[in-house]
Amino acid sequence: MPELPEVETIARGVNARVRGDRIVDAWFGSHREPFKTPAQRQAKGLQGREIVSVHRTGKHIICELGPSDQIRSQLSGHKANAQWIVHLGMTGRLLVTTPDEPLAPHTHARLTLSSGRELRFVDPRRFGRLEFRDFARSEKFESPGAEPLTIEAAEFAALFRGRKLAIKAALLNQSLLAGVGNIYADESLFRAGLRPRRRAGRLTKVDLERLRLALREVLEHAIQLGGSSVSDYVDAEGMPGFFQLEHFVYQRTGDPCRRCKDPIQRIVVAGRSTHYCAKCQV
DNA sequence: ACAGGCTCCTGCAGGC
DNA sequence: TGCCTGCAGGAGCCTG
Numbered sequence: 001m002p003e004l005p006e007v008e009t010i011a012r013g014v015n016a017r018v019r020g021d022r023i024v025d026a027w028f029g030s031h032r033e034p035f036k037t038p039a040q041r042q043a044k045g046l047q048g049r050e051i052v053s054v055h056r057t058g059k060h061i062i063c064e065l066g067p068s069d070q071i072r073s074q075l076s077g078h079k080a081n082a083q084w085i086v087h088l089g090m091t092g093r094l095l096v097t098t099p100d101e102p103l104a105p106h107t108h109a110r111l112t113l114s115s116g117r118e119l120r121f122v123d124p125r126r127f128g129r130l131e132f133r134d135f136a137r138s139e140k141f142e143s144p145g146a147e148p149l150t151i152e153a154a155e156f157a158a159l160f161r162g163r164k165l166a167i168k169a170a171l172l173n174q175s176l177l178a179g180v181g182n183i184y185a186d187e188s189l190f191r192a193g194l195r196p197r198r199r200a201g202r203l204t205k206v207d208l209e210r211l212r213l214a215l216r217e218v219l220e221h222a223i224q225l226g227g228s229s230v231s232d233y234v235d236a237e238g239m240p241g242f243f244q245l246e247h248f249v250y251q252r253t254g255d256p257c258r259r260c261k262d263p264i265q266r267i268v269v270a271g272r273s274t275h276y277c278a279k280c281q282v
Numbered sequence: 283a284c285a286g287g288c289t290c291c292t293g294c295a296g297g298c
Numbered sequence: 299t300g301c302c303t304g305c306a307g308g309a310g311c312c313t314g
Contacts, residue, residue, distance in 0.1 A: 001307065059308080090307050091292080106292085125291045127308060165284060174309075182307070271286075272307070 002088040004148065004179030004219055006227035006241065008056045010094050013236030014063075014119070015054035017096040022050050022114035023065075029108045037132040045082065045132040046111060052080040058143035058178025061086040061094060082134045085141050089127025095120045096236050145178030148215050156212040160200035167203060167211070168196035169270035180215070183228055183250045186275050188215040190248045195281045196267070196274045221246065249275040 002010070026046040028039035037045070048068030055062055064080035086094055093104075097118050103110075109121035109130060121130060133141060146155060159176045160167070170176055171185040180188075189196050191214035194207060203211070227233060227241030230251060234240055244250075248258050253266040257277040267274050 003308095087308085089291095089309085123291095124293070125307085127291070129309090163283080169285090172308085271288095273305095 001090045001181060001183070001230070002092065002227070002233055003059060003181035003184050004056070005184070005222035005243065006233050006235075007059050007061060007088065007179070008223050009227045009235045009241065010088075011054050011056040011061045014061070014094055014096060017236065018051050018113060018115075018117065018119055019053055020051065021117065023047060023111050024114050025112040027110040027112075037130070042084075042130065042132040045134055046084060049082060051113075056179075057141065058145055058147075058174060059087060059181070060141065060143060061088070062141055081136070082132070083141055085129075085131040085133065086121065087129040087131075089123060089125065089129065091125040092121065092123040092128030093234060094236060095122065095234075095238060143178040144175040145173070146176070148177050148179055149219060151177070151212065153209055153212060157205060157208045160203060160208060163200040165200055166197045166269050167194060167200045168272075168274055170200040171215075172270055172272065179219075182272050182274075183230065183247070184215065184218055184222065186250045187218045187248060190276060190281060191218055193281055196269050196276055249277060251275065 023046050026043040028043055046065070050066035052064040052066045054064070063084040063086070065082040065084060066079070067081055086092070088094065097120055099112070099116065099118055101118070104120070104122045106124040106126075107120055107122045111119040113119060121128070131141075133139070146159065160170055163170060168185050168189060171180045171188070172182070186196070188211060192207070192211040194203070194211060222228060222241070222243040225241055225243040225246065226235060226239065228243040228247070229240035230244050249264050252264045253275060254263050256262065257264055257280060260277065260279045262277055262279045264275050265278055267276075
């Protein structure tokens with residue numbers, strides 16, 4: 001499932017391929033209620049706009065959009081004045097393809113670009129979300145949670161102060177930290193030597209600093225390897241990532257711990273399967 | 283403030 | 299082989 005490193009990989013790949021391209025046509029399929037913006041309004045809003053840049057915020061992919069030709073003649077400059085926001089959910093893919101590439105099942109959106117390429121949104125499980133924002137009528141997208149790659153020690157520690165919930169549940173809460181999902185929560189807790197059920201507010205400054213650094217390290221390493229391909233994740237070109245080979249605990253239930261050889265345990269925390277080593281994590 | 287449960291949705295794995 | 303069941307989970311919602 002796409003988390004921060006996977007979303008970052010996709011956003012970079014899409015940016016490299018479609019930056020400066022123009023949306024000639026936008027098609028939306030029947031994705032029951034997938035869109036925060038109704039499909040028709042979304043298609044109309046995207047039509048004719050330039051893709052100024054593509055980047056990631058939390059688990060969201062943000063396409064910064066310039067004005068369409070029609071509107072542009074009334075404005076000066078090429079500043080972005082709208083956004084297309086893509087959340088991949090669990091099984092979402094954002095692919096840059098040629099028009100003749102066979103249409104994958106569960107393709108819910110197709111943007112035809114002036115370069116001849118297409119930007120496609122494919123999502124079998126339909127947990128993904130698409131949204132169009134025009135700055136004339138809505139705010140710029142802002143993720144409520146902090147960025148785990150850049151957050152400083154004091155701010156990180158403050159997120160958890162006084163909180164009774166399990167540290168794993170806190171890591172998954174997107175309004176605290178944006179971008180951490182099940183894989184990187186488990187992996188960072190292992191690397192920090194902390195049990196997933198430890199109460200967030202009871203962790204010491206030292207614990208939390210270990211966690212902050214472990215989280216940053218694991219996310220950066222995963223980005224370098226193009227993310228983790230555990231279910232069916234692929235990047236903008238359809239290529240898998242390789243960080244799953246570096247997992248210490250995630251989906252390794254019963255397998256020997258890579259540090260101490262004890263079997264990896266599986267429990268449920270915050271309704272999510274949670275993997276840890278009882279010896280290495282205290 | 284938070285836990286726990288449920289919902290959405292499909293593909294896949296396991297049991298029989 | 300084929301069917302059925304259960305499980306996977308991000309996020310939002312609702313209840314306790």
